[in-house]
Amino acid sequence: MSTTTTEELSATTLLRFATAGSVDDGKSTLVGRLLHDSKSVLTDQLEAVERASASRGQEGPDLALLTDGLRAEREQGITIDVAYRYFATPRRRFILADTPGHVQYTRNMVTGASTAELTIILVDARNGVVEQTRRHAAIAALLRVPHAVLAVNKMDLVGYEESVFGAIAEEFTAYATELGVPEVTAIPISALNGDNVVEPSAHMDWYGGPTVLEHLETVPVSHDLAHCHARLPVQYVIRPQSAEHPDYRGYAGQIAAGTFRVGEQITVLPSGRSTKISGIDLLGKPVDVAWTTQSVTLLLQDDIDISRGDLIVPSKDAPPxxxxxxxxxxxxxxxxxxxxxxxxxxxxxxxxxxxxxxxxxxxxxxxxxxxxxxxxxxxxxxxxxxxxxxxxxxxxxxxxxxxxxxxxxxxxxxxxxxxxxxxGESFASPEPVRDEAEDDGWDF
CATH class of the missing domain: 2.40.30.10 (Translation factors)
Known part of the structure; x- marks a missing residue:
């Protein structure tokens, strides 16, 4: 295990990232190699993987088993559900979502990438860019994942040829640029052998870029949502029945974005009623300011009708x-x-x-x-x-x-x-035509 200290962790940033790619491109093996070589695997976990691998007749540990935990995944040799893993290095903390590659489970990729700041899209060097590669790139673009890594895997099976990597990187980058992906970093790897995953490869001296882990540790990320449009979806209305607080009425939820302050004028949507914040409770204690992604309870100056599903926003910054x-x-x-x-x-x-x-x-x-x-x-x-x-x-x-x-x-x-x-997201729009459901008799 890594010997990262609590003090070091408190000074590091957090990166959420997801893996994507076609079936058998090696996503789970890459994740397993990343965890293993960065010393983020507990001894008993590695021993369990070695036992499971031996029972299947494999000579060495199958690192894909570190994420493929479902019985069906192990039997079929494919990832079915999103597997989340948490690990850290002295430079950064990570939340990793290993998503399925099978077209049937594309929905899981949407789930895994929806909160990601970076997506690693794997391509088998023997097959190049395929339809599922394009689909995953399109989803990453739609979800506005700000950083994309193209990991050209299984370079050992194509003789570590630079020309193979270059052609795939050029094709994918051109496609991603058309989609509006702001940044693509291409890295040639062999997840099975560990080339350019954590340590630089001795077989590809023609490549001078970062390893996968080095890029993950250094890619710039911003969690500064405090200056975004402030939004609090109301999850609960809290009215404790106690003699100590007989008139307490609070509106609880997780702040989706932005910052709320005591004394601020707010509007409740969709009703449009306005009032001021008279108090903010955070973990049972009053605070003057709260920001995303804290879970808080807002106390309001006026007793207005608010229920679960309403949205509390600053009056000066209310969405339509x-x-x-x-x-x-x-x-x-x-x-x-x-x-x-x-x-x-x-x-x-x-x-x-x-x-x-x-x-x-x-x-x-x-x-x-x-x-x-x-x-x-x-x-x-x-x-x-x-x-x-x-x-x-x-x-x-x-x-x-x-x-x-x-x-x-x-x-x-x-x-x-x-x-x-x-x-509002769109690649482009065709010419508008008459709404086919316009006269269906529905009253909303």
Whole structure:
């Protein structure tokens, strides 16, 4: 294990990152190698992996088993669910999401990358950029993950040839640039042998860039959300029945972004009622200021009607409320999403009824062209949707806030998550046509 001290950890920054790539590209092996070579694996964990590997007839430890913990994952040799791992070096702390590569589990990649600041997209050097590589790059772009690493894996199987790496890096970088990915760092690796994962490779002296760990430790990240639009989705209304605090009424939740201060004028949405913050409780103690991502209870000067699902914002910085939402979505359910589909829309802590009014376009991953008005989205499709909600919602642009600019669509019959949406995000838009669901008789 690393001997990082508490004092050193307190001075380091936190990086959330996710892995992505096609089946058998070596994501779990890369993660296992990263944990093993950075000495972030407990002795008993490594011993368990060695025993499991020996029982399968393998000569050495299969480091992929450090993240593939489900029985089905071990039996099939593929990652099925998102595996989160926490580790640290003296320079930085990490939260890692190892996501599945199989097209069937693209929905899990959306989950893992939704909070990431960096995505590692693996490519098998023998196969190059494939459809699933493009899909994962598109999702990373839609989710506005600010940093992307292209890890060209299995370089040992192509003789560590620089030309192979260069061609793949050039193709992927051009594609990612079209998507709007702001930064791509390409690194040639062999996760199985450890080349350029933690230590520089002796087989690729033509490469002068950082190893994977070195890049993870040094890539600039910013967690300064204190100056973003302040947003507090109300999760609970707290009214303790006690003689000590007979009139206590607080509104609790996790601050999604920004900063709240005692005395500040706030507005409650969607009602639009305004008042001032009279107190802020944090971990049972009063404070004058609270910021993202603290979980707090706000006390207000006036007794106004507030319930779970409402959004508390500064009066001078309130987002518009609307019943018509247009967004880019990734459809994650097996059942198609169709025009006229009745759904539930969950935004923050609020869930409302909604109708899919139109599907203006679907993205074609090969050439990033748009197929206009496809009529439906099927599993793993990326497209544009227009949704009409039964009640007005205060929504931000996803570009301004990943928390309050996102939503999910839910099947009201069984609670299945259908679609993940990013408000206002778009690659491009086809010419508008008549809303096909405009005259369907619905009254919202």
């Amino acid at each position: 409320t609307t019943q018509d939402i247009e967004a880019t979505v990734c459809h994650v359910a097996d059942q198609p999403l169709t025009v006229g589909h009745r759904v539930l829309l969950k935004h923050g802590t609020r869930t409302v009824k909604a109708i899919v009014k139109d599907i203006p376009s679907r993205l074609t991953l090969d050439d990033l062209s748009l197929h206009p008005h496809p009529g439906q989205l099927v599993a793993n499709d990326i497209g544009r949707v227009k949704v009409r909600t039964a009640e007005p919602l205060p929504v931000d642009s996803y570009a301004d806030s990943r928390r309050t600019g996102s939503f999910i669509l839910i099947d009201p019959s069984d609670g299945t998550t259908l679609t993940a949406g990013m408000v």
